[in-house]
Amino acid sequence: MIKYRKNIWEFANPNNFLRITNKITPFFIILTIITLSTGIIWGLFFTPEDYRQGSSVKIIYVHVPAAFLAINIYFMMFVTSVIWLIRRHHVSLIAAKSAAPIGFIMTLSAILTGAIWGKPIWGTYWAWDPRLTSFSILLMFYIGYISIWQTMKFSDKIADLSSWLCIIGSIFALMSRYAVFFWDQGLHQGASLSLDKKENIDDVFYFPLLLSMAGFVFLFLTLLVIKIKTEIQKRRLNILLSTGNT
Amino acid sequence: MLFALANKSILLSTSFFVILILTVGIGFGQTGDSSEKTVIAIIWIATALSSLLSIKEMFQNDFEDGTLDFYMLSAATLETIICLKAFTHWITTNLPIIFLIPLISIPLGITFYHSILISLVMLVSTPALSFISTLGAALTLGEKGGNLLLSIFILPTFLPIIIFGMKISILITNSIYDIMAHLILFALSLICLAITPFITSAIIKVHYS
Numbered sequence: 001m002i003k004y005r006k007n008i009w010e011f012a013n014p015n016n017f018l019r020i021t022n023k024i025t026p027f028f029i030i031l032t033i034i035t036l037s038t039g040i041i042w043g044l045f046f047t048p049e050d051y052r053q054g055s056s057v058k059i060i061y062v063h064v065p066a067a068f069l070a071i072n073i074y075f076m077m078f079v080t081s082v083i084w085l086i087r088r089h090h091v092s093l094i095a096a097k098s099a100a101p102i103g104f105i106m107t108l109s110a111i112l113t114g115a116i117w118g119k120p121i122w123g124t125y126w127a128w129d130p131r132l133t134s135f136s137i138l139l140m141f142y143i144g145y146i147s148i149w150q151t152m153k154f155s156d157k158i159a160d161l162s163s164w165l166c167i168i169g170s171i172f173a174l175m176s177r178y179a180v181f182f183w184d185q186g187l188h189q190g191a192s193l194s195l196d197k198k199e200n201i202d203d204v205f206y207f208p209l210l211l212s213m214a215g216f217v218f219l220f221l222t223l224l225v226i227k228i229k230t231e232i233q234k235r236r237l238n239i240l241l242s243t244g245n246t
Numbered sequence: 247m248l249f250a251l252a253n254k255s256i257l258l259s260t261s262f263f264v265i266l267i268l269t270v271g272i273g274f275g276q277t278g279d280s281s282e283k284t285v286i287a288i289i290w291i292a293t294a295l296s297s298l299l300s301i302k303e304m305f306q307n308d309f310e311d312g313t314l315d316f317y318m319l320s321a322a323t324l325e326t327i328i329c330l331k332a333f334t335h336w337i338t339t340n341l342p343i344i345f346l347i348p349l350i351s352i353p354l355g356i357t358f359y360h361s362i363l364i365s366l367v368m369l370v371s372t373p374a375l376s377f378i379s380t381l382g383a384a385l386t387l388g389e390k391g392g393n394l395l396l397s398i399f400i401l402p403t404f405l406p407i408i409i410f411g412m413k414i415s416i417l418i419t420n421s422i423y424d425i426m427a428h429l430i431l432f433a434l435s436l437i438c439l440a441i442t443p444f445i446t447s448a449i450i451k452v453h454y455s
Contacts, residue, residue, distance in 0.1 A: 173402075
């Protein structure tokens with residue numbers, strides 16, 4: 001009989017977390033491979049070309065999921081940092097710490113794919129458009145958060161400081177976003193996918209895009225779980241080494 | 247405040263500001279591009295950098311000689327003390343710069359009326375910079391080589407104010423000017439006044455936990 005779990009906080013115990021994720025990780029990997037490969041292959045090879053953008057439209061299958069993850073990973077880091085500050089769950093802190101480099105790479109790849117797409121369509125790799133500006137600001141906050149972990153030695157103090165930095169970053173990233181959108185809506189088109197709008201992109205592009213987005217999300221989850229597991233083992237090893245019990 | 251006067255840090259930050267503006271101005275002068283827009287950009291960036299210069303001193307000395315311990319034990323709340331610290335930082339670094347702006351920007355090609363308006367914009371927006379600076383000072387408290395780290399943390403958080411301020415200054419030079427613009431920047435300053443002391447005091451308490 002399956003033991004009924006009372007609440008979500010039981011996952012915060014590193015032992016429980018490791019036991020459950022050890023079972024889940026292979027499924028995550030399989031799901032990632034299936035969704036990502038079908039999404040990307042369907043998107044790149046079996047969709048028609050856009051009548052104006054030609055084949056360069058196909059970069060959407062990397063660009064949109066990466067951008068979607070870049071923003072949501074920062075939001076996830078904000079939530080996990082707040083959980084660390086309030087409830088002191090180490091897994092939550094490690095999740096924030098491990099998610100940051102992934103989010104950084106996602107932001108960078110969103111910017112780079114956007115630049116590659118922008119050259120033939122807009123005629124320039126980079127413009128100081130509100131969306132592009134707010135993404136470069138997001139990149140700066142990722143760099144700040146990663147650099148606090150890279151430069152200082154791990155301690156609970158640094159954990160608190162990094163969580164506060166993440167909270168400050170999310171406040172000011174949001175403020176900067178509204179600051180740049182205050183004046184003009186810019187060159188970049190609106191959201192390609194939104195739940196509350198009638199006018200989304202055509203179904204031909206929509207379903208492979210959804211698949212590749214799911215693929216990116218599973219990729220993120222897989223990487224995150226593996227990184228968290230590694231981090232937990234590393235910290236255990238450090239404790240063993242420092243206490244001298246082998 | 248007295249410490250800043252005794253330490254001549256007012257002189258330091260204002261001379262840093264002047265020298266930065268002159269060097270960047272000379273650099274732009276070589277390219278032949280010395281429009282009002284570039285001068286405004288130079289002024290804003292120089293203001294942000296010169297307030298960055300003196301952040302480190304905000305709590306560091308108090309932290310090292312134990313004054314901060316007494317602040318935490320005293321009857322006044324830590325938030326009050328942080329507000330006062332930010333205010334003294336504003337008076338000692340940003341206020342002299344605001345008085346300097348008309349002097350230095352008229353030779354660089356901004357009309358007198360515009361330069362007065364721009365320094366008014368500065369007057370309402372630079373308190374936000376000082377309040378945000380307390381965050382960085384608290385974050386890098388006790389770090390020996392924290393200066394680079396500090397600028398990595400703090401410069402992006404200056405961005406909302408710099409973006410709004412620069413846009414409004416550009417509007418002023420285009421003679422599209424409205425008092426509402428000042429109100430937005432003043433609102434930003436007030437938001438920073440409302441949020442940052444609490445976060446800063448929480449961060450300082452982390453160092454003592």
